[in-house]
Amino acid sequence: MRILAASVCCSLFGCSTSPAPSADLDGRVDEKMEAAAAALKYPPGTFIRINSFGGSVVSGYRVAEIIRKKRLGIEVADRCLSACASMIFIAAPKRRILPGGVVAFHGSNSGFLLFSRQSVGPNIPPVHPETRVFSRLEMAIYRQAGAHLSLLYSHFAKAGRICYSPDNGDGPFKGTYRLGTRITAYAPSSETLRNFGVEVEGENAEGHSGPGFYLPENPSVSISLENGTPLTPQAVDAQVRAMRIYRC
Secondary structure (H helix, E strand, C coil), rough: CCCCCCECCHHHCCCCCCCCCCHHHHHEEEEEHHHHHHHCCCCCEEEEEEEEEEHHHHHHHHHHHHHHHHHHHHHHEEECCHHHHHHHHHHHHCEEEEEEEEEEEECCCHHHHHHHHHHCCCCCCCCCHHHHHHHHHHHHHHHCCCCCCCCHHHHCCCCEEEEEEEECCCCCCCCEEEEECCEEEEECCHHHHHCCCCCCECCCCCCCCEEEEEECCCCEEEEEECCCCCCHHHHHHHHHHHHHCCCC
8 A cells, every 4th residue: 555656546446437317527536626626616505526546645635625615505415435525525614424335445645644754753764755744734624624634544443563664765755665565445433433523414324334345346455444442642652652653
């Protein structure tokens, strides 16, 4: 799982182009979605429907800012994953998940940095400069929304063993490192979201059961579900402080 790239693992989720019926924003989080969000003419307080498997961090931030300034609610009837969840869903002043809708988070840039500092302290391996830039964008969204920053790395608390490996290729990320976990994405319960300051109507991943499920659109992608007691910021921080990153 590369957490240093400019887009939030859109390729990992397949970026399905199959929108939920009547979705106002659908598909990849990119410049096209920015334009679609800017063109929305609904009055403040209106819920708009989104269906996305994620995409660009920068576009996610821009769409999130548009939604926040227009004071539009976000409604999820199908999927809102990755940048859709961690940026756009969080930024909305009101949030609603319909039966069958899934909001799932996975490795964000700021979550990666915050987790690393909690787990290994200040002497973390080198990271790409873009990671720090994207991290500031993500944390700005969370602070504006009043959401607890530990939600950004709560999925690591679900991952168990975490390892890192350096990038020794010849690309732009040479000399930096990436994390590896067994969890692709994490769909917290609505109660957990509320514990982190994210008010939401409806239940996340309603109708799904067990420790997790695989996306029918991409059978290699698994989404971990809440399994047991809902998480709190304090529980996540305590668990993460006790974890260590191992060399893959």
